């Protein structure tokens with residue numbers, strides 16, 4: 062904004078990412094020359110159909126799945142809704158139980174709450190103060206009528222990685238011993254490009270992904286649905302996506318998704334060390350310059366890219382405005398409710414007092430983040446806090 066060089070220091074990659082040029086280039090022909098409907102029979106439609114198949118192949122390769130286990134959706138949120146409600150709607154209405162966690166994204170929590178209103182039951186398992194779910198505790202919540210378990214792979218606010226494989230194994234065992242047929246879903250939207258998405262290593266039956274968190278387009282998601290799993294479609298119509306999600310396929314966005322996922326997977330291991338180093342520098346710098354700062358969670362069980370820090374006695378939103386004034390884009394908890402400052406449900410689940418949780422800021426690094434960006438934050442943040450504390454009512 063008013064930074065001297067007019068360059069925005071973008072540290073909000075967990076909210077969304079800029080599209081990569083390679084992705085844009087690959088999408089462009091499908092808006093104009095190759096615009097055919099993949100279901101039509103002439104040759105131009107064949108190009109669209111072929112592109113759809115190619116993207117499905119690319120994604121199946123990264124997930125170590127079959128191509129027909131990949132369902133394209135309109136967003137990560139839609140993927141989560143399809144997994145959760147789509148499975149619930151195959152059952153006798155209002156009957157059955159879901160186990161999930163208290164730190165899921167709202168695109169999991171809200172559909173589960175919707176189902177609760179319809180008569181389904183749900184259990185939300187809490188986390189320890191580092192944001193980790195206890196696998197034993199999670200699995201012990203399974204009942205004879207449990208049909209779904211959902212645990213996110215990487216948390217979008219504090220970056221905690223869950224032991225999904227272990228939780229899924231124990232959940233399945235627990236289901237078997239009480240006669241429940243439990244399917245396991247994971248929201249892996251924040252994990253893509255950061256940790257392995259191999260669905261067999263993870264031991265999951267369903268997995269959600271989103272294009273715009275991996276330098277791909279907004280408005281496209283993927284739901285991996287393991288062979289044999291039957292879902293009631295949320296959108297019915299022409300029977301596209303093997304009747305699991307109707308609507309003419311959004312070929313350009315799907316092509317962009319395939320390319321974005323392939324590129325982010327191919328760079329995953331090589332970017333990890335750099336991300337770790339930048340992240341360590343930021344965390345260390347914050348602790349040095351602002352000893353009162355509380356770094357949320359425990360860095361060793363987190364992806365390095367996501368850093369959440371809480372301050373007592375200031376509002377996260379005010380810190381953000383101060384940072385924005387210095388050309389730095391970050392985010393505060395999950396206070397998306399415009400009218401009031403709501404403490405993040407994730408930070409409350411870690412056991413934070415609401416008064417501390419409202420003073421939190423999230424920095425999320427990305428592939429273009431540099432050492433200079435980190436230096437900028439370490440310069441700006443103490444100044445912003447000093448100003449806010451000197452004039453506490455001026456917000």
Ligand SMILES: *Cc1c(COP(=O)(O)O)cnc(C)c1O
Pocket residue numbers: 075076135136137138139166168213215216217248249250251271272273274280281282
């Ligand atoms: C962003 C996000 C979503 C939602 O994805 P959209 O494509 O924006 O709907 C779901 N889960 C997590 C963990 C996310 O970070």
